[in-house]
Amino acid sequence: MVPVFINFNGEILPADTKLVAINNRAFKYGDGLFESMRLMKGQVKFPELHADRLQRGMKALKIDGYSQMDPWFLKEKTADLARRNKIKHGRLRLTVYRDAEGLYTPTQNKMGYCLELQSLDEPRYFLNSKGLIMDIFTELPKPTNYLSNIKTCNSLTYVMAGLYKMQNKLDEVFLLNQNGFLCEASSANVFVYYQKHLYTPALSEGCVEGVMRQVVIGLAKKNNIPVTEAQINPEILYEADEVFLTNASRGIQSVIGFGVRRYFNELTKLLAEELNNL
Template structure:
């Protein structure tokens, strides 16, 4: 889905570097322990969609794990656009990472530790059209999401559970994983939030289900309500997923992804549903405005 390399410059702690010369210490706690946060954004025709939402969530996540954000939101916005300009990118995938910084051995914090902030961007022209026309398959995996942990709601660098979940789904012949929480209710997909449709009502796992509060999720809820559709955020038992009329996934890179089967069982008519298509088109229009 990424076009060419399209990454000549990366941004580290205020400075631009050639990508092949960019360096972070091997003793950085992000590398050593996954001690940090990341955000993934997408730009359309040079505009970073929902940049404020992403940077606000970054700030809340950093606060949760006790890292002081070294830069203001206004400054980071300016620098993200500077990086896009330096790489002559219009349609891009942008990743912003903040680590606790270089530390001593062991997990104790060091006084006056200086966080490292890294931003890179690559040319990204979206997923192939067939994904939206045909839909994808998902598999419920054995990895569980801890709905009682505050870490479930942040985009931690320690992404191992979601990585293994994706591996399990792929090994089972599916495109994506569905992760349940400790109460056997739907939490999220490996890199997306989950929505279902039943008799014209849109249902999505509540924040208390142990999910990341997705930026695209929030946009979709807003758009659905604009159309006068009923949206319910609640605990979503596994069996309700299987009896859905439609299922779709949302994230910043894909937008709205239709799901046509769960664990090999056809959802609805086994094709992308009408509300899914409506919200996909509406999201694209919103992003391109």
């Protein structure tokens, strides 16, 4: 089903409404951030984690109104939009931007937002039946700073990675940080299982602080699987037993190949089952 409505600053409008003015700061400067979420049975998943990350991101960007973006707000607004669109399962995107004029320096820090919903025919998280084939995107390393963990509207690194993926007929790509260490994928966090130990790049390595990343770390600890957030040399990809990706929309996605290396997915399947048990 094609979504009919969006929520723009609290107003329900047709999804094809032309809204962005020429002075919109998200359009002009990428001055904002966004939250990707999953809708199941008409309700948003993990609203507390999403609200916490969103509020911390707004504080970091000095956008006012972050206290409004609490779990209740996310649950209420997403459920209402799902009802309006008659959609039970889908992918949500909440974009928050600085609603102000000015050049690089804004005239104020007022918040504006837009909530969108895309329909999916999946009532739960499905592990991909065909593993992903991946390679490393080296053309544009990701910088490491206090904005690196936030899903900002400045996404050119991921756009260029997506073009590289398409041009090389890959399913996904690994991103490196400015120091040459493993950072994330173009739209997901990365987990590497090596010698019965699970590793994921630490937040200090510049990866986005993914909600599903937090959930999977918790599931691993709950199942007594050793897990470490670390600085990871990409050479480990040639030795790893399993590699998988996580994001809020798709859950857990299994990687089958990197170059000539092929991976198993036993642990990946276990964690995917545990995720759905939540």
